Amino acid sequence: AQRVTQPEKLLSVFKGAPVELKCNYSYSGSPELFWYVQYSRQRLQLLLRHISRESIKGFTADLNKGETSFHLKKPFAQEEDSAMYYCALHVKAGNEKLTFGTGTRLTIIP
């Protein structure tokens, strides 16, 4: 069965410092991975997906199949990055569903 692990429940980083949110996955098939973000009092929204290989709001994430990881990185944290971040794995098993990690709450310290 597929699984997504985010080992850090809470992460605090000073403004301007680099950020790395860890995500590891377990899946026997070819993975499709995503990062979702939930800002305070807002709905969950897609931040980025690995197939796009894009940078959104300064964040990037590289899929490392050898390490089964999809860590989210940003070189210089900003206060508006404070939010809840979820790593998600797309599984096609009859239905197109997402398996979410437990999430990491990122707090940027001014």
Place this chain on the structure above:
Amino acid sequence: GAVVSQHPSWVICKSGTSVKIECRSLDFQATTMFWYRQFPKQSLMLMATSNEGSKATYEQGVEKDKFLINHASLTLSTLTVTSAHPEDSSFYICSALRDRYEQYFGPGTRLTVT
């Protein structure tokens, strides 16, 4: 952009009654919608996949007779919590699948059963 709404955003009901939550995709059609449950300070837990015109697919451990899902049109899915009990109190979130992978989430519905 793709917008998904939920109604109501907040509901209180008495134990034993039923509550219906609506999920609508406002500017796109969605043959597939998903219902999640989120406990305080925890991740989203998929409850079921709602497919337009067919029966929903429930995740293991989710009672289909308790959580009735109807996906009657390409823009509307409903979740009915039947005979609600206090342990059903939670935050219920829906999402709609627009592209092959991309889910757009609703703002959630907070259910409190007294």
